[in-house]
Amino acid sequence: MYCRDCGEKLTLRFLENEGLVPYCPKCEEYKFALFPVAVLMLVVNREENKILLARHQGEETFKLFAGYLKKGESAEKTIPRELKEETGLSPVKWRYYSSRYHSEKDVLMLQFIVTAEDDMETVCGEEIDAVRWCGVDEAKELILKDSMAESFLSAASESLGKKK
Numbered sequence: 001m002y003c004r005d006c007g008e009k010l011t012l013r014f015l016e017n018e019g020l021v022p023y024c025p026k027c028e029e030y031k032f033a034l035f036p037v038a039v040l041m042l043v044v045n046r047e048e049n050k051i052l053l054a055r056h057q058g059e060e061t062f063k064l065f066a067g068y069l070k071k072g073e074s075a076e077k078t079i080p081r082e083l084k085e086e087t088g089l090s091p092v093k094w095r096y097y098s099s100r101y102h103s104e105k106d107v108l109m110l111q112f113i114v115t116a117e118d119d120m121e122t123v124c125g126e127e128i129d130a131v132r133w134c135g136v137d138e139a140k141e142l143i144l145k146d147s148m149a150e151s152f153l154s155a156a157s158e159s160l161g162k163k164k
Contacts (some may be wrong), residue, residue, distance in 0.1 A: 039078050040109045041065040045118035048160040051139040055130040062142040089116045098102040
């Protein structure tokens with residue numbers, strides 16, 4: 001591991017309440033790991049009885065919508081940008097659900113339930129092959145098995161239709 005600021009080789013140094021943390025002897029600073037942040041969106045209609053799923057190009061299974069935050073961008077700016085890019089839809093509102101670290105991709109996923117109009121025509125962007133509105137049970141059948149999306153869908157479906 002090397003310092004992201006000066007390029008010096010990092011060493012591990014004990015930091016109280018943190019344990020061993022990478023340390024740059026040149027900068028004389030601890031260097032905590034940085035990793036990307038993304039939004040994972042459970043897109044629902046206003047009644048929250050339909051879920052919009054996406055099938056990415058070259059893939060067979062359906063997924064939820066997701067997108068990385070750009071540098072300097074908030075999650076609240078990422079949600080409408082990503083949804084518009086991938087489907088042509090604009091979100092009506094959204095609510096934060098939870099966060100979860102996705103170790104396979106080394107990314108922090110901020111999970112949101114996003115409301116969009118289901119009577120609008122959806123168009124597929126460059127990354128998406130198909131989109132599909134379906135009921136909660138059908139979405140659970142179609143979603144990629146053993147994925148973070150499946151876990152989020154299963155947990156969040158309990159709160160759908162219960163206005164907050």
